[in-house]
Amino acid sequence: MSSENFKPSNFKGWEPAVNTTPLSQYASAKILAAHRDRLSSQTISGLFASDPRRAETYLISAAGLELDFSKNAIDQPLLKTLAAMAGEAGVAEKRTAMVAGEKINSSENRAVFHTALRDFTNSDPQVDGESIKPGIEDVLQKIRILTSNIHGGKWTGYSGKKIRHIINIGVGGSFLGIKAVLDGLQPWQRDDITTHYIANIDPTELHQVLTNIDAETALFIVASKSFSTLETKLNATAARSWMLEQGVPEQDIHRHFVAISSNISAATAFGIAKDNIFPMGDWVGGRYSLWSAIGLMIPLATSYAVFERLLKGAGAMDQHFLTAPFTENMPVVMALLGIWHQNWLGAESHAVIPYDSRLTTFPKHLQQMDMESNGKTVTRDGEAVHYHTGAVIWGDVGTNGQHAYHQLFHQGSRLVPIDFIVPLQSCNPIGAQHRWLVAHAFAQSQALMQGKNLEQARAELANKGLNESQLESLARQKVIPGNRPSNMLTMDRLTPENLGALVALYEHKVFVQGIIWNLNSFDQWGVELGKVLGNKIFDCLSEDAFSDVEDSSTNRLIKKFKLLND
Numbered sequence: 001m002s003s004e005n006f007k008p009s010n011f012k013g014w015e016p017a018v019n020t021t022p023l024s025q026y027a028s029a030k031i032l033a034a035h036r037d038r039l040s041s042q043t044i045s046g047l048f049a050s051d052p053r054r055a056e057t058y059l060i061s062a063a064g065l066e067l068d069f070s071k072n073a074i075d076q077p078l079l080k081t082l083a084a085m086a087g088e089a090g091v092a093e094k095r096t097a098m099v100a101g102e103k104i105n106s107s108e109n110r111a112v113f114h115t116a117l118r119d120f121t122n123s124d125p126q127v128d129g130e131s132i133k134p135g136i137e138d139v140l141q142k143i144r145i146l147t148s149n150i151h152g153g154k155w156t157g158y159s160g161k162k163i164r165h166i167i168n169i170g171v172g173g174s175f176l177g178i179k180a181v182l183d184g185l186q187p188w189q190r191d192d193i194t195t196h197y198i199a200n201i202d203p204t205e206l207h208q209v210l211t212n213i214d215a216e217t218a219l220f221i222v223a224s225k226s227f228s229t230l231e232t233k234l235n236a237t238a239a240r241s242w243m244l245e246q247g248v249p250e251q252d253i254h255r256h257f258v259a260i261s262s263n264i265s266a267a268t269a270f271g272i273a274k275d276n277i278f279p280m281g282d283w284v285g286g287r288y289s290l291w292s293a294i295g296l297m298i299p300l301a302t303s304y305a306v307f308e309r310l311l312k313g314a315g316a317m318d319q320h321f322l323t324a325p326f327t328e329n330m331p332v333v334m335a336l337l338g339i340w341h342q343n344w345l346g347a348e349s350h351a352v353i354p355y356d357s358r359l360t361t362f363p364k365h366l367q368q369m370d371m372e373s374n375g376k377t378v379t380r381d382g383e384a385v386h387y388h389t390g391a392v393i394w395g396d397v398g399t400n401g402q403h404a405y406h407q408l409f410h411q412g413s414r415l416v417p418i419d420f421i422v423p424l425q426s427c428n429p430i431g432a433q434h435r436w437l438v439a440h441a442f443a444q445s446q447a448l449m450q451g452k453n454l455e456q457a458r459a460e461l462a463n464k465g466l467n468e469s470q471l472e473s474l475a476r477q478k479v480i481p482g483n484r485p486s487n488m489l490t491m492d493r494l495t496p497e498n499l500g501a502l503v504a505l506y507e508h509k510v511f512v513q514g515i516i517w518n519l520n521s522f523d524q525w526g527v528e529l530g531k532v533l534g535n536k537i538f539d540c541l542s543e544d545a546f547s548d549v550e551d552s553s554t555n556r557l558i559k560k561f562k563l564l565n566d
């Protein structure tokens with residue numbers, strides 16, 4: 001077996017998929033292709049070898065988080081050019097416009113003002129020339145009162161028993177962020193309250209929750225910005241009927257249902273008592289809404305003080321985002337690295353791997369936040385884009401992934417940039433478990449960068465009794481290319497403040513990428529078609545006879561369903 005043509009140890013793992021100049025509307029983008037060519041003869045390990053201060057240079061601390069981005073194939077000229085591209089794209093101007101309450105969600109003519117919900121400075125956020133601060137404070141006060149009444153037993157179920165089960169009925173942005181945050185806040189959760197979620201239209205989910213609660217001590221939160229979402233309306237209706245079946249008197253049902261919406265009339269029409277409706281402004285996007293009353297379950301399951309700590313952590317990240325220069329700005333740098341990997345180095349996905357079980361739901365929240373925001377191919381001005389936009393975001397907690405898909409990270413043919421998220425102290429310090437957990441997180445990022453070359457693989461196999469051909473074949477299979485980029489995002493502990501900062505960090509990263517890709521990151525027209533067709537097919541599944549829908553595959557599926565169910 002000749003080894004002459006075999007060069008996996010030289011494979012960088014991140015050769016560009018396309019050789020064009022993406023984002024060519026920016027002068028700096030043209031220089032980026034030259035940086036790519038220049039850096040393609042280097043390795044990340046080589047960059048460390050030539051710069052003893054690399055670890056300190058590519059490090060940003062902000063709002064309790066620390067980003068070590070030194071294990072990326074990046075150097076100062078490249079970082080400066082990427083930052084220049086952010087400048088050309090108008091990131092600073094758009095950032096100012098966002099926190100000035102301008103209607104940067106142009107297709108829906110709405111402001112994008114989730115930062116106002118966690119602004120503890122003396123600023124006076126305004127939309128349409130009117131301060132929104134009094135409204136924000138009123139809602140916070142309403143949340144504070146409900147929290148205190150429920151915890152203190154002043155608000156009880158119809159039979160006078162304390163509320164023990166809180167069920168959030170909501171989907172998408174009215175579910176994922178709340179769940180991600182509450183999972184993260186598990187050590188702060190009250191023992192006397194159990195939380196449940198009904199998001200899916202799948203009746204199994206509804207059934208599972210309803211069989212685990214009791215009507216006398218249940219409080220349902222119907223969370224829906226629009227109050228028109230099919231899943232939420234159907235599930236809320238089913239929950240209401242179930243409560244009545246359980247013997248809750250109709251006149252007392254209001255003690256078991258509250259709602260959050262910007263559509264007060266729809267919530268009232270549904271039957272929610274007016275006093276039990278928590279309003280939210282249309283200037284909060286669904287996937288950015290956990291900071292608004294949509295997050296009501298957070299203080300109810302923990303305490304108002306914890307909710308405020310979460311908001312303050314996010315507010316601290318906002319201040320960093322608003323003031324730090326681009327090359328020292330954590331969300332901006334993460335956004336730029338993402339664009340570098342997606343647009344210049346051919347990556348198609350981005351993995352987020354937290355080494356903390358409390359962050360299990362966090363990647364799911366990021367999926368909506370990122371993919372619903374930037375999964376688009378038409379610019380804010382209605383032009384087609386000629387470059388890749390939002391990456392496929394995915395991930396799960398380590399170390400579990402190490403025994404599953406990390407193989408592809410290390411030896412697969414695709415480049416997958418990774419964010420490792422690691423709290424350095426555990427809330428559950430049992431034995432040496434946490435030390436091992438962190439050791440593996442660090443080791444993964446190191447292994448991805450270092451890899452293993454053919455000589456090392458051969459040396460490992462020497463004296464194992466293999467003949468030359470066997471040794472060569474096995475050694476090649478054991479080669480790990482290395483040179484694969486990752487970010488290491490650490491914090492001392494996963495506190496409410498740090499969790500708030502972490503979520504806000506990714507929100508701003510998504511914002512910056514959307515600006516550079518020239519997208520409106522705040523609408524989601526793509527999800528609408530499926531809803532419309534879903535209605536049409538629902539009618540076909542329900543009617544005795546149905547007029548054929550367009551394609552024979554869907555027709556066949558409908559007929560099969562009807563045969564089994566009618």
Ligand SMILES: O=P(O)(O)OC[C@H]1O[C@H](O)[C@H](O)[C@@H](O)[C@@H]1O
Binds near residue numbers: 172173174224232
């Ligand atoms: O809060 P709601 O109005 O019920 O919306 C819930 C979710 O459903 C929609 O279809 C959107 O895709 C999401 O962005 C939104 O968060």
